[in-house]
Amino acid sequence: MMRTLDEITEFLRTYDGPEMRIMEVCGSHTAAIARNGIPSLLSPGIRLISGPGCPVCVTVSSYIDRLTELAMEPDTVVVSFGDLLRVKGSGRSLAETKADGGKVIVVYSPAQMLDLAAADPGRCYVFAAVGFETTAPVYALLLEEAERRGIRNIRLLTSLKTMPAVMERVCLDAGVSIGGFLAPGHVCAVTGYELFRGTAERFGVPFVVSGFTGEQLLASICRLVQLRGRGTVENLYRTVVKPEGNREAQQLIRRWFRPCDAVWRGMGNIPGSGLCLRESARDRDAGSAGLVEDRAGNGCQCASVLTGRIPPTGCPLFGAACTPQDPRGACMVSQEGACFNYFISGRKGK
């Protein structure tokens, strides 16, 4: 096994074996790969492909539409992370709604919402609860704290998704042929990594759980190339990720949410790939059920990008009709989006 960064870099730069297509599943990995200039360090035989792990990118239009409606309703305030603001639904984005007088507040942490809601009991505060297994415990904690403090006017509009089923879907897509997965480090910190073993073995594809620094990413890519063809899961992010994950976070998720089917932008319904509020927390739900319509209009190729069938640069709109200033699709809006990161870092889709 190679030890030093120089050895790893040299191996990756000079690799001349059969083409190896590696999918980075997590949006934070996509951003870290761009930030560190990693594609420029890889031989042409190693291709990194961005996957469906940017939460904003896989959210369907009817969910955004519902948020914009809520923001215009009397006595309702929508609270969101900044990333979601410029994503368009079938019509407008939250940012446009806000400019028109819609009530939208951007926060860094859902916990900020507790004080806002407590001070303003006459209005209902709805958090745009978008995310994966990583963010779900944060929303659960928000609800726990709201219960503890007796704050009734906090609700969630959920669009929560989980990783294993969508990765299986990517493997089933014959047009993609992924040779290895950079497994999402943050998700695995919560869930552990055994949940990927079934997919790894069934498709004979290696998964390596990776951290987010340049060195960690290079080491994980190197290991995936070495594991080529073997259906196995390895953890190279041991300081953070334990085999069993974070039990406390898992319990929090289970207390408030249950698994459900979920519709992914451009990919349709994937059974068992989402989380929704439990029946016992019905009064905390701002109407999340049934938001399944997905109108990714305007020739946007998000679905093909999100499943790795084409690189962002393969979309005819990329960099021309679709730029970060004037994005057509969510993948160009989100800081974790594949298109955004390709665009800002000059990453090519070779």
Added chain:
Amino acid sequence: MQEPVITMAHGSGGDATGRLIAELFAEAFHNEYLDRMEDASVLPGSGRIAMTTDSFVVSPHRFPGGDIGRLSVCGTVNDLLTSGAEPRYLTAGFILEEGLALSELRAVVQSMAETAREAGVLIVTGDTKVVEPRRQRGGILQSGLMINTAGVGFIPEGRTELGAAHIEDGDVILVSGTLGEHHAAIMAGRMGLENASLFSDNAPLGDMAGRLLRSGVRVHAMRDVTRGGLATVLGESARAAGLQITVEENRLPVQREVADFCGIMGLDPLYMGNEGKLVIAVAPEDAERALALVRGSRYGERAERIGFCRAVPEGEEPLLLLQTAIGGRRVLGPLYGEGLPRIC
């Protein structure tokens, strides 16, 4: 007794206005030109003039390491300096909201006066208007005090013109100190973080620019690293110069406290604003001398050589590149999105 505040009468042009000017502005800023209290100040000077203006709306007015008054002098003075000028005169226009505490205004005005003295400029004319307070929006405190300053400087005889268009293939890029402090301090202040280790770097850079330009080192361009951060400023320079500029990540100076804050907040110091840093393009033979001059100047102790310029290779474009810490190469595009609004 209630604390005295600004009222609409202070903007009436009548007695209250007169007293505000006499007791606050004239006293703090006084100099032979302002003291005449004419509608316009007549000033001595000759040769090529540099002129600029900037408005300051930062919220909160006072932040760790500075305040809107100091900022309003530094911003305009530093803009003049980048043209190669020696700043001499400033104007000061105040837009005050009714209800602003007089003590708050006094603190800001005194800070302006002190900073002007430090920068060696005279505030020679001014104006005050009072407006009704605006509503608070989006949970962010609106500024009750806005300042516009315009500045005039003179370019000494024989000094060569500076600007991105004069940057040459082979030039070395220096930055005069650590990145992102102002942005981090304002942001931490707005979030109510009681972190005593994040301070704005707002400072007038006349000593630094003066030492460089008087020394004869061949400086080709200087820019003030403000909103949008180093990446935005150097990206604009690369395009204006028609060159590729490469910045080396390992050489970028960032305070540990700022780096930690960025890590937590998901920010990139390359895109965060400063208010007291210059980025300098200098001929390669003079680079070490220039670096020593900057390091020996006030506010320049942590200056670094961070990059270089080169002609655009065949088939590529003029742009800013980053050589990453692990040896990768990537484009540093402009800042997209809002960044942090109203930091200056």
